[in-house]
Amino acid sequence: MTDTFLIGMLVLAAGLFAVGLFGVLARRAVLFQLLSLEVMLSGPSLAFVAAGARHGDPAGQGMFVLVLILAAAEVALGLALYLRMARTADVTDSDSIRDLRH
Amino acid sequence: MIGWFPLFLGTLALVSAALAVTRPSVVHGLMWLVAALLSLAATFFALGAGFAGAVQILIYAGAILAVFVFVVMTFDASPPALARERLRLKQAARWPLLMVLALGLPLAFGLWGGAVATGLAPGGRVPVQAVGGLLFGPWAVAVEIASFLLIAALLGARHLVRRDPPTDSERPAP
Numbered sequence: 001m002t003d004t005f006l007i008g009m010l011v012l013a014a015g016l017f018a019v020g021l022f023g024v025l026a027r028r029a030v031l032f033q034l035l036s037l038e039v040m041l042s043g044p045s046l047a048f049v050a051a052g053a054r055h056g057d058p059a060g061q062g063m064f065v066l067v068l069i070l071a072a073a074e075v076a077l078g079l080a081l082y083l084r085m086a087r088t089a090d091v092t093d094s095d096s097i098r099d100l101r102h
Numbered sequence: 103m104i105g106w107f108p109l110f111l112g113t114l115a116l117v118s119a120a121l122a123v124t125r126p127s128v129v130h131g132l133m134w135l136v137a138a139l140l141s142l143a144a145t146f147f148a149l150g151a152g153f154a155g156a157v158q159i160l161i162y163a164g165a166i167l168a169v170f171v172f173v174v175m176t177f178d179a180s181p182p183a184l185a186r187e188r189l190r191l192k193q194a195a196r197w198p199l200l201m202v203l204a205l206g207l208p209l210a211f212g213l214w215g216g217a218v219a220t221g222l223a224p225g226g227r228v229p230v231q232a233v234g235g236l237l238f239g240p241w242a243v244a245v246e247i248a249s250f251l252l253i254a255a256l257l258g259a260r261h262l263v264r265r266d267p268p269t270d271s272e273r274p275a276p
Binding site for chain 2: 005008009012013014015016018019020021022023025026027028029031032034035036038039042045046049050052053056057058059060061062064065066068069070071072073074075076077079080081082083084086092
């Protein structure tokens with residue numbers, strides 16, 4: 001694997017991150033924002049694994065495992081919060097969370 | 103040449119992810135997310151990172167997606183709701199797109215400016231033993247912190263979705 005291919009993989013990783021960021025900013029349904037966060041986190045993990053493969057270093061996959069654990073914790077807490085909001089206040093939309101202040 | 107194969111699979115993952123975040127219906131979005139995560143796993147296999155690919159399939163496409171599927175039932179998927187969602191995405195898309203461009207351009211320029219050159223030797227396939235030796239040797243503290251994070255998330259999720267006990271006024275009279 002040459003440097004050109006590594007650059008290609010890093011561009012793809014940046015693209016995944018950008019797509020996820022777009023989803024988080026543009027969508028208003030909380031479920032879609034959580035889904036976009038997953039896409040966002042998969043960008044860095046692709047970058048870590050590609051760089052690890054480029055240099056033959058296990059640290060890339062080690063970081064991937066840590067990112068995966070972060071994603072699992074995030075999705076568990078996020079979905080639990082979402083369920084709680086949907087059940088107690090009938091909120092499925094991040095715009096209407098603003099109304100909960102009053 | 104084998105180098106093109108991960109690039110192709112990664113492009114597939116990118117396209118699936120772009121479709122996933124723009125679908126009006128959450129079930130369609132989730133299916134595209136499965137496609138994106140599985141093609142990402144194939145990319146990892148093609149990069150010679152077999153452990154990462156297997157973990158990606160097992161945990162991401164298996165466990166995390168299963169959790170999502172349970173929660174989908176709260177989503178309103180009637181046709182008027184889908185039309186509303188489509189319209190809302192169209193109206194809200196402009197500023198996030200600009201934001202993403204503003205973030206992506208310096209990243210791309212940095213990549214083409216040759217900033218990725220390091221002094222390390224190019225390698226090939228990374229064996230699972232090396233990953234395990236790293237995680238349970240020098241990185242043992244990081245793994246312990248990650249386990250604390252998982253326990254905290256587990257307790258938090260358990261606490262959040264607990265149903266409140268009925269208050270005195272709601273309780274039926276004995």
